[in-house]
Amino acid sequence: MKVNNRTEAAYSFTSTRISWVKKIKAPDKLVQSEEYQEVFYCNYTNLNRKDYDWEKLPKLLQDRFEKQDKVKVNIFGCSDGSDCYTFIINMINMLGKKAKKFFPVLSSDISPDIITESKKGNILLHKNDLDYLQKTNALKYFERNNNKEVQIMRGIEFFPFRVKSELLDKIDFSVKDVRKEVMENDFSDSVFSSATAGALTL
Ligand SMILES: C[S@@+](CC[C@H](N)C(=O)[O-])C[C@H]1O[C@@H](n2cnc3c(N)ncnc32)[C@H](O)[C@@H]1O
Numbered sequence: 641m642k643v644n645n646r647t648e649a650a651y652s653f654t655s656t657r658i659s660w661v662k663k664i665k666a667p668d669k670l671v672q673s674e675e676y677q678e679v680f681y682c683n684y685t686n687l688n689r690k691d692y693d694w695e696k697l698p699k700l701l702q703d704r705f706e707k708q709d710k711v712k713v714n715i716f717g718c719s720d721g722s723d724c725y726t727f728i729i730n731m732i733n734m735l736g737k738k739a740k741k742f743f744p745v746l747s748s749d750i751s752p753d754i755i756t757e758s759k760k761g762n763i764l765l766h767k768n769d770l771d772y773l774q775k776t777n778a779l780k781y782f783e784r785n786n787n788k789e790v791q792i793m794r795g796i797e798f799f800p801f802r803v804k805s806e807l808l809d810k811i812d813f814s815v816k817d818v819r820k821e822v823m824e825n826d827f828s829d830s831v832f833s834s835a836t837a838g839a840l841t842l
Pocket of ligand 1: 682684689723751816819835
């Protein structure tokens with residue numbers, strides 16, 4: 641069964657990082673075929689994804705939640721945390737101390753394996769990511785993990801990094817299924833993002 645076109649198309653995006661693509665046994669009631677399982681937990685992602693305007697988001701949220709002391713930011717399908725890191729970096733850069741009420745970001749994914757890695761702050765960064773971090777003055781939040789080897793995927797070099805606690809502590813990673821969460825919670829006074837990039841389980 642073909643789940644969707646975007647999942648397959650992701651292979652051709654040179655800016656898209658593959659991280660810990662993993663085949664995991666999924667609950668039988670959700671999965672009807674072997675092929676479905678192969679795309680079930682693909683964790684393609686990268687920093688500064690182009691389908692969000694990360695620089696405009698902080699001001700927009702500040703205005704929307706001006707009267708709230710604390711704001712829950714829920715990022716579902718977070719993979720290795722790239723979206724959260726991009727979000728937090730921009731919030732700090734644009735709002736300074738006022739960004740604090742949006743932290744910790746509630747960041748979750750259905751895949752327990754990717755959450756285990758994310759909690760440790762393990763991340764693979766390529767040249768575009770590093771250029772972006774340099775440009776946003778955020779390279780200081782990452783340190784090279786020399787215990788792991790450089791990986792080459794689709795001709796692109798990926799360097800193992802570890803996220804420093806200064807940034808990692810601003811995220812609360814957990815395993816969650818967005819389909820269940822939307823049925824059980826009210827997100828009207830919080831920020832909701834479910835960027836599963838076409839890989840959302842049906
Ligand atoms: C292609 S990655 C996208 C990661 C990142 N948000 C981005 O857009 O670059 C899709 C992620 O969604 C997760 N995912 C798929 N179905 C999900 C569900 N029902 N609930 C939560 N996460 C899910 C996958 O495990 C995977 O890490």
